[in-house]
Amino acid sequence: MRLDEAALDAYTDQFEHDAFRHEVLDHYDVPSDGGDFARWLAGEPDPSPDVIGPWAQWVRAQRQRGASVRRLRVLTESPSEYLRFEAAWAYRANVAAGEDIRVLDLTEQARPLGLDLREFWLLDGQRAAVMTYDDAGRFLYADTIEGRAGRVIRRSADIAWAAAEPFEAWWARHPEYHRARV
Secondary structure, eight states, rough: OOEOHHHHHHHHHOOEEEEEOOOOOSOOOOOOGGGGHHHTTTOOOOOOOOHHHHHHHHHHHHHHHEEEEEEEEEESSSSSSSHHHIIIIIIIHHHHHOEEEEEEEEESSOOOOOOOOOOEETTTTEEEEEEEEESOOEEEEEEEEEEEHHHHHHHHHHHHHHHOOOOHHHHHOGGSSSSSOO
């Protein structure tokens, strides 16, 4: 089934115990940014963890009911300015809210056999939404994959998660990606 953005939001809200987000793009142009990237580029001070507001509340609600929210960031090259912003402002706040984030840095290790380099959500290890973006990083649509067809996605998620390191450890090892403090 093909999903627009609203349908994707509804689809990804329906899970029992695990929501897994697999990210590979080096830039996203999404309305939920709310101008945060521009403020980061302008050198504004780091915001409080509440910068992600509704997302943080959603993550906390999932964690309180006993579900996990995981994100895997795959890097195929040094992080773009956008990914540095995402790490500094969003990922740090997401982790504080209870999201489990790992980085699979393919500039530091070989690409694991079976790694899928598509953007997707995997819900409860059973249902996937494979997302398509345009060249500017704008979301176009997602296609759902369920049942047996989702095995490739589930296997890739397991492989990537096992090979990745916790975001906090990766971020601490890479101060060269941090914005200089003023």
